[in-house]
Amino acid sequence: MTKNNRTPVPPEVPADALPVDNAKAVLKGYYAGSQIPSPQGGFLMPLGVRTGDGGKGHLILECSASSLRYHVEIPKGTRVERSKVREVLDQGVEPDCPRHGRGQRLIRMGNDLVCQLCGVAFARV
Numbered sequence: 001m002t003k004n005n006r007t008p009v010p011p012e013v014p015a016d017a018l019p020v021d022n023a024k025a026v027l028k029g030y031y032a033g034s035q036i037p038s039p040q041g042g043f044l045m046p047l048g049v050r051t052g053d054g055g056k057g058h059l060i061l062e063c064s065a066s067s068l069r070y071h072v073e074i075p076k077g078t079r080v081e082r083s084k085v086r087e088v089l090d091q092g093v094e095p096d097c098p099r100h101g102r103g104q105r106l107i108r109m110g111n112d113l114v115c116q117l118c119g120v121a122f123a124r125v
Contacts, residue, residue: 013050013058017071020061026072030059031099031118040066049074049119051109057119077122085113085122098122
């Protein structure tokens with residue numbers, strides 16, 4: 001804990017970003033492309049996604065009513081998700097993001113295949 005009783009934020013996230021309380025519901029709304037209600041009233045608008053350590057992603061959001069910034073850690077790819085991506089790669093086809101579905105291709109970032117929308121690394125190439 002830091003002096004102001006806030007948990008320290010990862011280096012991938014802006015220092016002024018607050019963690020959200022209901023991360024699972026926020027991620028569900030984000031994956032569905034729906035409006036995400038803000039704790040301050042209004043809605044949370046996605047500002048960006050950053051890739052973190054260990055294949056995790058970090059979603060940065062801003063409240064439309066208060067301009068407060070929030071962050072959500074996006075969990076790394078599951079074993080099943082990674083194996084599906086590997087199977088598609090072995091067939092010689094460019095894989096889609098297992099979480100966003102068809103039409104959202106994984107991009108090469110260094111040695112990893114990463115989703116641009118969730119920042120999660122699903123395979124090494």
